[in-house]
Amino acid sequence: MTDTPLFQYTLRLADTALVLGHRLSEWVGHSPVIEEDLAFGNMGLDLIGQARSLYSHAGEIEGKGRDEDALAYLRDAPDYRNILLVEQPNGNFAATMVRQFLYAAFAHPYFEALAHSKDKTLAAIAAKAVKEMAYHLRHSAEWTIRLGDGTDESHRRAQDALDELWPYTAEMFETDQVERALIEAGVAVDPSAVRATWDKTLDHVLSEATLVRPRDGYMQSGGRIGRHSEHLGHILSELQFVQRAYPGASW
Amino acid sequence: MYTQALNTQDQAPSAASDPLADARFQARVDAEERIEPNDAMPEAYRRTLTRQIAQHAHSEIVGMLPEGNWITRAPSLKRKAALLAKVQDEGGHGAYLYAAAETLGTSREQMEEQLLSGAAKYSSIFNYPTLTWADIGIIGWLVDGAAIMNQIPLCRCSYGPYARAMVRVCKEESFHQRQGYEIMIALARGTPAQKQMAQEALDRWWWPVLMMFGPPDKDSQHTESAMRWKIKRFTNDELRQKFVDATVPQGHFLGLTFPDPALTFDAATQHWNYGEIDWAEFKRVVAGDGPCNRQRMKQMRAKHADNAWVREAATAFARKRRQRAEAMPIAAE
Numbered sequence: 001m002t003d004t005p006l007f008q009y010t011l012r013l014a015d016t017a018l019v020l021g022h023r024l025s026e027w028v029g030h031s032p033v034i035e036e037d038l039a040f041g042n043m044g045l046d047l048i049g050q051a052r053s054l055y056s057h058a059g060e061i062e063g064k065g066r067d068e069d070a071l072a073y074l075r076d077a078p079d080y081r082n083i084l085l086v087e088q089p090n091g092n093f094a095a096t097m098v099r100q101f102l103y104a105a106f107a108h109p110y111f112e113a114l115a116h117s118k119d120k121t122l123a124a125i126a127a128k129a130v131k132e133m134a135y136h137l138r139h140s141a142e143w144t145i146r147l148g149d150g151t152d153e154s155h156r157r158a159q160d161a162l163d164e165l166w167p168y169t170a171e172m173f174e175t176d177q178v179e180r181a182l183i184e185a186g187v188a189v190d191p192s193a194v195r196a197t198w199d200k201t202l203d204h205v206l207s208e209a210t211l212v213r214p215r216d217g218y219m220q221s222g223g224r225i226g227r228h229s230e231h232l233g234h235i236l237s238e239l240q241f242v243q244r245a246y247p248g249a250s251w
Numbered sequence: 252m253y254t255q256a257l258n259t260q261d262q263a264p265s266a267a268s269d270p271l272a273d274a275r276f277q278a279r280v281d282a283e284e285r286i287e288p289n290d291a292m293p294e295a296y297r298r299t300l301t302r303q304i305a306q307h308a309h310s311e312i313v314g315m316l317p318e319g320n321w322i323t324r325a326p327s328l329k330r331k332a333a334l335l336a337k338v339q340d341e342g343g344h345g346a347y348l349y350a351a352a353e354t355l356g357t358s359r360e361q362m363e364e365q366l367l368s369g370a371a372k373y374s375s376i377f378n379y380p381t382l383t384w385a386d387i388g389i390i391g392w393l394v395d396g397a398a399i400m401n402q403i404p405l406c407r408c409s410y411g412p413y414a415r416a417m418v419r420v421c422k423e424e425s426f427h428q429r430q431g432y433e434i435m436i437a438l439a440r441g442t443p444a445q446k447q448m449a450q451e452a453l454d455r456w457w458w459p460v461l462m463m464f465g466p467p468d469k470d471s472q473h474t475e476s477a478m479r480w481k482i483k484r485f486t487n488d489e490l491r492q493k494f495v496d497a498t499v500p501q502g503h504f505l506g507l508t509f510p511d512p513a514l515t516f517d518a519a520t521q522h523w524n525y526g527e528i529d530w531a532e533f534k535r536v537v538a539g540d541g542p543c544n545r546q547r548m549k550q551m552r553a554k555h556a557d558n559a560w561v562r563e564a565a566t567a568f569a570r571k572r573r574q575r576a577e578a579m580p581i582a583a584e
Contacts (some may be wrong), residue, residue, distance in 0.1 A: 003303045022323060025335050030550075032558030034312065041339030046333050055328070065329035069327045149571065150564025157560070217328055239307045242326035249442050251326040251384070251434075 005178045008044075008081065009015050010069035010122070010222050011071070014054035015082035018072055020103060020234055023090055032093055039139055043100070046065035046132035053125045067074045073243040076187065077232045084223040085168035087232045091161065094147050098161040105173045105201040108133040109194040141205045147251040148209025155210065162206075163214050167238030178224075268293065269425075280481050285411035288354035299356045301370055302371070303482065305362045306545050308348035311341045312366075313547055317381040318390060326384055333430055334387060340423045347419070351412040366392070367552055376463050378541030385438055385452035391431015393460045393494050399463070400494045407483040432501065439505040446506070453502065454510045459523070461558055464491040466529065470530075474584035499523045562564045 024044035031037040035172035057066035085103060090096045111133055147158040175183065175190045182188035206213050222228065242251070273293050279286065286292055316336050325331035349359040365371035375484040376394055383386065402424065405417040465471060465487040477483035485493075499516075501511055513526030536544070 018328075023543075025322045025331070028335060028338050028342070029315035030554050034342050034349075037315065037342040038346070041335055041342065044335055045332055045339070048328060048335065052328050052332070072328055073326075136380035136384060146568040147561070147564050150568045153550065153560050154564030154567075199439055237325045240508060241324050246442065248327075248442055249326075249328055249445055251437055251441075 002040055004061065005182055007058055008117070008178045008201075010058040010061060010183055012059055012081040013122075014051045014071070015080050016086050017047045017054060019080070019232070019235060020050035020086035020100075021045075021051060021081045023135065024100070026090055027096065028178060036093075043132075044065060045137050046129075046136070050129050050132070051127065052109065053121075053128075056112060056123070057121045062220055069243070072214070072242045077228050077236055078226040078227070080223075080232060081226065081237070082228075082232075083093065083168070083171045084203050084220055084229055085165065087235060088165060088168060089228060089231055091164075092157055093143075094157040094162065095161040097140050097143040097147065098158060099165055100136060100204065101144045102169055103172075104133050104137035105139050105205075106191075106194065106198050108137045109197040113189040113194060116190070122187070122221070139222070140229075141201075142206055144146065144211070145209040148206070148211040153250050158209065162211055166214040166216075167218060167220045170216070171221045171223060172220060174224070176224070220250075268295075277479070279494045280409045281304050282410075283407075283481075285414065285559040287411045289557070295476070296482075298356050299477065299480070300413065300482060301352055303359050304348055304352040304355070304413055305357070306374075308352060308362065309344035309366045309371055310350060310377065313373040313377045313551065315341050315345075316547055316550055317379070317543070318387060319383050321384060321387050324384070325387075325551055330387075330434070337391070337427050337430065340427070342425070344416075344420050347416050348413075351416045351428070354412045363555070367548075367555055369548065374463065375536045375541060376459055378536050378544045379456065379459050379506065379545060380543050382455075383448050385435075385448040388431050388434030388438060388449065388458070389452045389456045391427050391429075392435050392501070393431075393456055394463070395424050395428040395431060396498060397460050397463045397494050399428060400490050400497075404490075405482075407481070407484065410520075435505055435507075439507070446566055450507055453507050453572060457510050457527065458532070459536075461491060461495070461528055462530075462536075464488075464494065466533070467528075467532065495523045495525055496521075 017151045021044045024040045024047065027040040030038055030039050030046065039126060051072070052068050059066045059068065059071060063185045085099060088095075088099060108130065111126040111129040115123050115130055117123040117126065144158060147154040149155070173195050179188050204212060220229075223232075243249075272291055276286075276292055276296070279290075286296075293327060315338050320332065322331065322335050325334050349362060352362060353359060362371065366373065381390070399421060402417055402421050406412040406414055406421060408417065431502070437448055438445040468474065468486045468488045471487055474483060474486055478486075499509065499514065511526045513524065515524050516522075517524050535541070539545075
């Protein structure tokens with residue numbers, strides 16, 4: 001069987017990691033200070049590494065001989081399953097850091113739980129990712145605090161970023177048909193179980209940062225069923241350009 | 252590494268030159284002792300080294316731009332991760348080289364200011380564009396290859412912090428060079444379009460890479476004092492020849508043709524003879540009229556200016572935190 005819930009679920013995790021890793025990699029060489037170039041490089045590498053392991057696993061689950069590159073480079077946007085938050089443009093440094101904080105505050109406890117998955121491969125990938133996401137969380141939380149409690153300008157930019165990105169946060173906690181059976185079987189994680197941890201992390205960091213937690217209004221959703229923002233197509237046109245221009249070549 | 256432009260002689264007269272102290276210093280250098288930050292050293296030595304290390308650091312940082320140009324378009328996830336890690340390494344080299352230069356009394360901010368104002372140079376090789384994926388292979392294989400030729404002797408440089416930084420940098424650079432060559436192997440074994448891409452990249456990069464070693468010895472005035480101070484241990488032409496001898500067989504193994512009809516093996520000397528380098532192009536690119544000089548400087552200045560608010564925020568936050576910490580004991584009383 002090919003398009004199983006487990007395949008879909010693994011792809012969602014993989015695509016989210018790849019798209020965010022790709023976004024962070026766009027900063028390298030363009031950061032405010034060299035140390036941040038190095039940090040973006042680290043975090044980008046972590047995420048791309050997670051994506052590679054997850055794609056390989058997805059390819060095996062699917063059983064059609066697709067490897068990590070076939071999955072990353074030869075699917076169009078409607079077949080991508082990442083959450084919308086991670087495909088949002090980098091914007092300024094505050095926008096990137098706040099996006100990273102919102103995601104890492106979720107991904108850290110999520111992978112902690114996934115490390116106990118009945119799927120041994122997912123569990124192993126998650127166990128490694130937990131350590132990585134702990135660093136992403138620490139780094140992005142420190143910057144969120146620094147920017148929020150820095151100058152008036154940095155405060156304004158951080159608050160703007162938070163307000164802009166807020167509508168994309170609820171998608172992280174959604175579950176659907178694809179995941180429900182997997183959650184019951186102890187393979188997938190129920191994201192609502194990490195909501196309290198996420199809330200607590202946010203409240204703590206935002207208060208230190210003197211930033212105001214936005215009110216929940218209408219929440220955007222759709223990435224995990226292939227309905228994306230306009231941004232993903234542009235990411236893929238860059239990411240996939242060489243593979244598409246030279247079909248069948250190996251690199 | 253990119254010590255190419257380092258042949259610019261420091262012409263400023265050394266204000267307080269003390270012949271006795273200079274002789275003591277030279278004796279230490281001759282005895283292969285390492286000079287450390289707090290040791291006495293002639294002002295000209297300090298200036299020359301500061302400039303060389305800063306230029307080296309600037310080159311690492313500016314060099315992130317042409318390579319970073321392909322991170323988002325790397326053709327496979329493995330290549331993407333490797334390139335990202337590589338560009339990150341270059342940033343790391345920049346950071347420690349700035350730290351090594353700071354031990355000589357110039358701050359990183361001052362050095363960055365000099366780069367942005369155009370007062371300091373970086374390696375001219377990065378004023379050439381990366382147009383196809385093959386350029387990433389070529390930069391690893393040839394640009395890093397040339398860098399290693401230049402840098403290995405710097406591991407024995409008389410100035411301790413620089414020499415020690417070079418040991419680590421060289422290890423990473425040789426890894427990059429192998430990675431670059433491996434990209435070239437994949438292209439050489441690939442489709443006709445990939446082979447053509449590899450050849451076209453070699454055609455564009457070969458001569459600029461040979462220029463990385465700097466002007467020919469007959470025109471290089473800086474070599475003498477740098478050699479005496481054991482900052483430099485081989486002349487430009489010696490290093491260039493070593494590089495050509497090592498590289499030509501590697502290119503032939505790939506099935507590539509070097510864009511130099513005069514390239515011939517001399518059985519008597521066991522060296523590869525190469526044709527005349529276009530030094531007018533070299534001077535033109537160093538002077539600012541390479542294909543990307545303006546673009547690179549514009550990118551560097553934009554990133555500095557656009558992110559000034561981030562650095563200000565970090566400074567302001569650090570100040571607030573310090574003030575709060577200082578206020579605490581008083582509050583406790």
